[in-house]
Amino acid sequence: xxxxxxxxxxxxxxxxxxxxxxxxxxxxxxxxxxxxxxxxxxxxxxxxxxxxxxxxxxxxxxxxxxxxxxxxxxxxxxxxxxxxxxxxxxxxxxxxxxxxxxxxxxxxxxxxxxxxxxxxxxxxxxxxxxxxxxxxxxxxxxxxxxxxxxxxxxxxxxxxxxxxxxxxxxxxxxxxxxxxxxxxxxxxxxxxxxxxxxxxxxxxxxxxxxxxxxxxxxxxxxxxxxxxxxxxxxxxxxxxxxxxxxxxxxxxxxxxxxxxxxxxxxxxxxxxxxxxxxxxxxxxxxxxxxxxxxxxxxxxxxxxxxxxxxxxxxxxxxxxxxxxxxxxxxxxxxxxxxx
Amino acid sequence: xxxxxxxxxxxxxxxxxxxxxxxxxxxxxxxxxxxxxxxxxxxxxxxxxxxxxxxxxxxxxxxxxxxxxxxxxxxxxxxxxxxxxxxxxxxxxxxxxxxxxxxxxxxxxxxxxxxxxxxxxxxxxxxxxxxxxxxxxxxxxxxxxxxxxxxxxxxxxxxxxxxxxxxxxxxxxxxxxxxxxxxxxxxxxxxxxxxxxxxxxxxxxxxxxxxxxxxxxxxxxxxxxxxxxxxxxxxxxxxxxxxxxxxxxxxxxxxxxxxxxxxxxxxxxxxxxxxxxxxxxxxxxxxxxxxxxxxxxxxxxxxxxxxxxxxxxxxxxxxxxxxxxxxxxxxxxxxxxxxxxxxxxxx
Numbered sequence: 001x002x003x004x005x006x007x008x009x010x011x012x013x014x015x016x017x018x019x020x021x022x023x024x025x026x027x028x029x030x031x032x033x034x035x036x037x038x039x040x041x042x043x044x045x046x047x048x049x050x051x052x053x054x055x056x057x058x059x060x061x062x063x064x065x066x067x068x069x070x071x072x073x074x075x076x077x078x079x080x081x082x083x084x085x086x087x088x089x090x091x092x093x094x095x096x097x098x099x100x101x102x103x104x105x106x107x108x109x110x111x112x113x114x115x116x117x118x119x120x121x122x123x124x125x126x127x128x129x130x131x132x133x134x135x136x137x138x139x140x141x142x143x144x145x146x147x148x149x150x151x152x153x154x155x156x157x158x159x160x161x162x163x164x165x166x167x168x169x170x171x172x173x174x175x176x177x178x179x180x181x182x183x184x185x186x187x188x189x190x191x192x193x194x195x196x197x198x199x200x201x202x203x204x205x206x207x208x209x210x211x212x213x214x215x216x217x218x219x220x221x222x223x224x225x226x227x228x229x230x231x232x233x234x235x236x237x238x239x240x241x242x243x244x245x246x247x248x249x250x251x252x253x254x255x256x257x258x259x260x261x262x263x264x265x266x267x268x269x270x271x272x273x274x275x276x277x278x279x280x281x282x283x284x285x286x287x288x289x290x291x292x293x294x295x296x297x298x299x300x301x302x303x304x305x306x307x308x309x310x311x312x313x314x315x316x317x318x319x320x321x322x323x324x325x326x327x328x329x330x331x332x333x334x335x336x337x338x339x
Numbered sequence: 340x341x342x343x344x345x346x347x348x349x350x351x352x353x354x355x356x357x358x359x360x361x362x363x364x365x366x367x368x369x370x371x372x373x374x375x376x377x378x379x380x381x382x383x384x385x386x387x388x389x390x391x392x393x394x395x396x397x398x399x400x401x402x403x404x405x406x407x408x409x410x411x412x413x414x415x416x417x418x419x420x421x422x423x424x425x426x427x428x429x430x431x432x433x434x435x436x437x438x439x440x441x442x443x444x445x446x447x448x449x450x451x452x453x454x455x456x457x458x459x460x461x462x463x464x465x466x467x468x469x470x471x472x473x474x475x476x477x478x479x480x481x482x483x484x485x486x487x488x489x490x491x492x493x494x495x496x497x498x499x500x501x502x503x504x505x506x507x508x509x510x511x512x513x514x515x516x517x518x519x520x521x522x523x524x525x526x527x528x529x530x531x532x533x534x535x536x537x538x539x540x541x542x543x544x545x546x547x548x549x550x551x552x553x554x555x556x557x558x559x560x561x562x563x564x565x566x567x568x569x570x571x572x573x574x575x576x577x578x579x580x581x582x583x584x585x586x587x588x589x590x591x592x593x594x595x596x597x598x599x600x601x602x603x604x605x606x607x608x609x610x611x612x613x614x615x616x617x618x619x620x621x622x623x624x625x626x627x628x629x630x631x632x633x634x635x636x637x638x639x640x641x642x643x644x645x646x647x648x649x650x651x652x653x654x655x656x657x658x659x660x661x662x663x664x665x666x667x668x669x670x671x672x673x674x675x676x677x678x679x680x681x682x683x684x685x686x
Contacts, residue, residue, distance in 0.1 A: 031524035042540050152671075156664040158616050160623050161638060161656035164645060172646055266526060273531025277620050281642075291532060292624055295539045307536050310529045318527070 021322040025315050032311040036304050037083050041076065043300045092305040102305045106287055110309075112182060113286030115198075116278065117271050119206040124213035125264065129257065131214070132221025133248065139226060147218065155215035159274050163208035163281035170204060177204050180283035205282040209274045213267060220263060224256040231255075258329055265321030268314045414676035421672030424665035431662055435482035442476035446632045457650055468637075468651055469644060477632045478658055484633040485615045485662065488549040492614035493607045495553025500560025501603060505591055507561070508568025519565075522558045530555040534617060535626055545628040548621060552614045560606050567599035574598075601677040608670035612663045619659055634659045 049063075058066075074082075086093065092102035131151065135144045154162075171179035182201050228234065229252060237247045276288030283289070287306050294302040415421045434441070451463055453471040465474040507518035537551045571577060572595070580594045619635030621627045627636055634655040641651025 027520050028523050028527050031520060032527060035524065035528065039536060039540060044540070152667060153660070153664060156612070156667050157660050158619055158623075158635075158656070158663075160620060161652070161659065164638070164642060164652050164656070168645060168649060269527065269529035270531070272529040276531060276535070277624065280624055291535060292626075295535060295626055298539075300540065303536050303539065307528065307532050310532055311527055314527050314529065 021319040024322075025319055029312070029315055032308065032315070033084065033087065034080075036308045036311075037080050039307070040083070040300070040304055041079075043304075087308075092308070093301045102301050105302055106290065106305055106309055109285060109287045109290050112284060113272075113275055113279070113288060116202060116206055116209060116275055116284060116286060117268075119199075119202055120209035120213070120271060120275075120278075121264070123206055124210035124217055125260070127210070128214045128217025129221045129253075129260070131218040133225055133253065135218065135222040136225035136229070137248070139222075144222075148222075151215040151218045154211050155219075157211065158277075159208050159212055160277045160281050162211050163205070163278055166204050166208060167281070177201075179204075180281075182284055201282075202284070205278045205284050208281065209271065209278040212274065213271070216263075216267070217260065220260060221256060224259055225252055228252050228256045258325070261321055261325050261328060265318045268317045269310070272310045272313070411673075411676045415669075415672055418672040418675065420668045421676075424668030424672070427661060427665040428669065431482050431665075432486065434479050435486050438476075438479035438483055442473065442479050446476040446480040447472065447630075456648070457654070465654055466650055468641060469648075474637070474651070474654060477637050478634070478655060480632050481634040481637060481655065481658075482662075484545055484628075484631050485618060485659075487545060488552060488618040489611040489615040489666075491546075491549035492553035492556065492617075493610040495550055496557035496610050497560055497603060497607050499554070500557035501564050501596070501599075503557070504561035504564025505568055505596065505599075508565040509572065509587070509591055509595070511569075515565075518561070522561050522565075525555065525558040526562075528555075531617065531620070534621065535624075538621065538626055543626060543628050545631050548618060548628065549614075552617050553610075556610050556613065559610070560603060563602045563606055564599055567602060568595055571595050571598055605670055605673050605677065608666060608673060612666040612670070615659070615663055615666070 090103065092106075094101055131147050135147045135151075138144045167179045170177045178201050180201075182198060234247060234251055237251045242251075272288075275286060276291050278284070279286045279288035280292055287310070291303065291306050294300075294306070415425070449471040451467050451471050451473065453467055453469050457464065457466040457474075463473050463475065465478070467473055468477075503518050503521065507515045507522075533555050534548075534551050537554075538548055541547055541551075577590060577594055580590050585594070618627065618633065619638070622633040622635035623639040623642075625636075625639060627633055637655040638652050638659075641648065641655070644651055
């Protein structure tokens with residue numbers, strides 16, 4: 001039995017539920033690891049070059065000896081094995097600049113980024129869906145036109161520029177919100193107070209990050225609601241004499257939001273990229289700003305570690321979206337069972 | 340089945356009215372790209388296709404349009420948004436082409452007194468930055484960079500995406516599984532981070548950036564083309580071509596691909612816009628080409644003086660927004676322009 005048939009049997013049996021989703025994500029995860037290894041091989045100079053550069057000088061013999069010691073003279077396949085082995089031990093190597101394991105450097109910053117992304121996702125979904133529903137219900141009338149143009153402008157505006165203009169408006173002119181950082185320095189806050197203070201600092205970056213996605217979700221919801229409105233069950237609900245509010249809430253929105261769950265999953269990668277920009281504009285200490293620091297310091301291990309970890313975050317998020325989708329739409333579960 | 344090969348989108352088609360019966364009730368087996376494209380990219384098409392009122396109006400319009408020689412262009416020119424967008428884009432292209440004549444010399448050189456506000460000195464109508472560089476010259480030369488990156492990235496991603504999507508959709512089976520895996524891999528990896536990593540590993544020259552941006556955005560095209568190929572492969576005309584004994588290459592490039600062109604064209608316009616945004620973000624963050632002035636890098640350097648000299652960030656940013664907005668306007672209008680043709684084939 002070849003590996004592939006074994007794998008197919010395994011996934012075939014476990015198509016539904018959590019384990020099925022996980023198994024289906026495995027090929028992608030393997031691909032992500034291979035891609036990262038290839039990029040790591042493309043990095044100019046190797047670890048020994050970095051070490052000898054730090055030491056000041058080294059003879060060719062010493063370099064060769066060091067390469068042998070670190071296994072850098074082995075074939076790429078063996079080196080790939082070493083890389084996978086290292087990953088299996090949850091290690092991404094050490095960072096010479098920070099003097100601690102790369103994974104620690106990243107995980108220190110990760111919660112900040114996840115907070116920012118979560119906040120941005122919630123804002124963009126809530127605002128986007130609300131705008132989309134308004135646009136669809138007033139299809140062709142002035143609220144639709146105004147909001148459509150607004151969404152179109154948001155869709156065309158780079159996040160960093162919105163961020164800068166938001167700083168000028170809300171931080172400099174109106175002085176409502178802080179212009180950067182992730183907490184009041186020297187305030188000595190603890191517990192809930194500290195979190196509230198942090199949220200205060202997170203509002204502007206999160207709004208900046210969500211601007212593009214608000215536009216996408218608004219347009220998506222509009223299209224989706226308009227489509228659902230033509231369905232027979234909506235006409236039935238109308239004929240039954242249900243109130244418009246109840247029809248929109250229970251019959252239209254529930255069905256219209258299904259495609260949104262799939263799309264929101266695929267946008268996670270984009271959200272991570274956007275976070276890099278928003279974090280830099282607002283000096284928010286997350287992995288996005290760490291990426292830029294790593295680029296400037298030529299810390300390729302940190303850089304690739306971030307790419308690997310973000311890809312895995314997207315994979316995990318997609319598994320969760322899969323499960324959510326199956327739960328929201330019973331048709332999917334029954335379809336996969338039928339195979 | 341109303342599926343008929345359309346040789347070229349913009350080419351004159353004297354028999355167009357014969358080829359495209361508009362009222363045919365048949366549906367394509369898989370119309371998923373229309374939903375994907377219409378909703379996730381631009382949000383208009385899926386809605387308007389379902390709207391019975393709009394349908395009737397467009398049908399009435401569509402009849403004379405289909406007989407004209409350049410139906411797509413005519414439909415485009417009928418939309419005010421598209422005309423405005425095309426006008427702005429034309430202006431930007433002209434300025435980019437003439438940048439060397441209008442502002443000879445390196446736009447990164449000092450030209451006059453530093454920090455002149457716009458209108459203060461009419462030699463520098465848009466002012467100068469902290470190092471005395473002419474903002475207008477920067478904008479003109481920056482347009483070159485933006486357009487170059489946008490067009491190159493779109494070309495690269497359309498070529499790769501079409502090839503991979505066509506192969507996956509046409510051959511199916513093992514080829515499809517492998518290529519779908521590749522598509523999923525690129526969909527999973529956060530593309531902006533990937534661009535940052537690849538650019539910092541290789542070189543940050545404008546050419547490399549353009550190609551790398553293209554290399555990370557082909558997955559959308561591939562997905563669309565694959566879906567379209569899978570849908571079209573069951574069409575009668577493909578079966579006919581097979582029966583006649585045309586080669587695989589002929590069927591892919593001469594029979595199926597021309598029919599899959601509308602979504603590719605629309606996606607290409609979106610990719611141009613997003614590539615321009617990506618490049619500007621890169622140079623804003625300081626990862627761009629240090630030897631070329633770009634709108635993003637102008638915003639990045641002006642950022643330090645956000646409080647005292649807002650125009651340094653506001654002007655290049657506004658130009659960037661107008662450019663991308665125009666591109667999106669044209670892309671949006673393209674969907675409706677290509678719409679009657681699509682509807683002719685499907686519903």
